[in-house]
Amino acid sequence: MPDKAALRLRRVTDLFTSGRELVIGEDDQGEPVLIWLAKLNTFQRGECHRDGEAAQARRVAALGEDSDEIRAANTQFEVASDEEIFDFILANQGGSFYLKAQDDVRAEEGWREKITLLERDASLEEGGSPATDEEREAITKVQLEYLDAIEAARQRRWDDAKKDLADLDRDELHRRYLDTARSNMAEAAFWQEFRRTELYLSVRDCTATRSSDGYDHSSCTHARLLVSRAGVNDIPQELLDRIRQGLSDLNATPTEAGNSAAPQTSSGSVEQPSSAEGSAPSSQPET
Numbered sequence: 143m144p145d146k147a148a149l150r151l152r153r154v155t156d157l158f159t160s161g162r163e164l165v166i167g168e169d170d171q172g173e174p175v176l177i178w179l180a181k182l183n184t185f186q187r188g189e190c191h192r193d194g195e196a197a198q199a200r201r202v203a204a205l206g207e208d209s210d211e212i213r214a215a216n217t218q219f220e221v222a223s224d225e226e227i228f229d230f231i232l233a234n235q236g237g238s239f240y241l242k243a244q245d246d247v248r249a250e251e252g253w254r255e256k257i258t259l260l261e262r263d264a265s266l267e268e269g270g271s272p273a274t275d276e277e278r279e280a281i282t283k284v285q286l287e288y289l290d291a292i293e294a295a296r297q298r299r300w301d302d303a304k305k306d307l308a309d310l311d312r313d314e315l316h317r318r319y320l321d322t323a324r325s326n327m328a329e330a331a332f333w334q335e336f337r338r339t340e341l342y343l344s345v346r347d348c349t350a351t352r353s354s355d356g357y358d359h360s361s362c363t364h365a366r367l368l369v370s371r372a373g374v375n376d377i378p379q380e381l382l383d384r385i386r387q388g389l390s391d392l393n394a395t396p397t398e399a400g401n402s403a404a405p406q407t408s409s410g411s412v413e414q415p416s417s418a419e420g421s422a423p424s425s426q427p428e429t
Contacts, residue, residue: 161364163348163357164388166381176357178348178364179388182340190339193371197335198328205324215323219316227315228304231322235303243295247288256284337386342371344389 161180169175182190205212219227232239247253259281307315346364350357368374377385 161344161346162388162392163350163359164385166384174352176348176350177367177385178346178350178359178362179385179392180344180346180364181392182343186343187340189343190336193339194332194336198332201331202324202328205327211327212320212323215320219319224308227319228307231307231318232300232303234322234325239296239299239303240292242299243292246295246299247291250291253288253291256288259284260288338371338374340389341374341377341382341385342366342368345385 161178163176164179165174166177167175222230248257307318310318343366345367347362347367348359348364349361350359351361352358374382
């Protein structure tokens with residue numbers, strides 16, 4: 143049986159994880175220069191969401207028919223090929239296709255027992271029942287077959303959706319194209335503001351010193367480093383990327399942090415991770 147007490151302890155420990163230090167360079171004496179990345183609580187993440195939603199609403203309000211962005215989207219629509227238009231519209235649904243493909247595979251005859259194996263294997267390993275080399279080889283084979291089956295199901299859904307788009311008249315296709323462009327630009331505005339607030343709240347001062355087991359934070363106040371959200375704009379890009387990666391690692395769920403092959407279904411939703419804010423979603427296809 144899995145060690146339920148150990149699993150509960152891990153969950154409780156995660157609840158009390160307050161943050162982590164991040165080395166961003168060295169001083170003149172060769173000592174590490176640190177900042178502290180605070181793990182945000184539910185209320186602070188709610189503030190990130192509210193700021194993102196406000197920025198999204200502001201962006202949507204500005205995307206009228208006469209806006210420069212929509213005019214540019216109209217121009218792109220006129221010069222793009224049908225395939226480019228279809229791919230642009232469907233790209234927004236990529237995650238949905240993947241999750242629905244997982245559901246498709248789960249519903250196929252012959253997969254129920256295999257999926258149970260994939261779902262329970264990690265628990266068996268954690269519970270002190272490791273697989274033999276032969277079993278591990280068989281499980282790896284099932285994992286690869288599962289991924290291949292998902293990709294085939296995803297491609298079928300993509301192809302079917304593309305056929306549906308091909309059956310639309312030009313005006314309806316144009317409308318969906320513009321809806322997708324607006325959605326992309328609004329989503330980009332949401333995540334840009336979400337990440338700005340996230341960094342503003344997370345990045346803290348750190349005066350920790352080296353110790354035998356890492357760093358001693360007893361002298362730290364972990365006071366907020368940025369005076370305002372606008373301060374995020376002044377962070378050099380290279381450092382910004384490292385901070386975002388640090389936040390992504392800090393906020394990773396146990397499943398994301400591990401290497402579980404357990405299938406997920408389209409019944410749940412996952413918040414976009416911190417590392418996703420590398421570049422805003424494109425509002426037009428490349429031609």
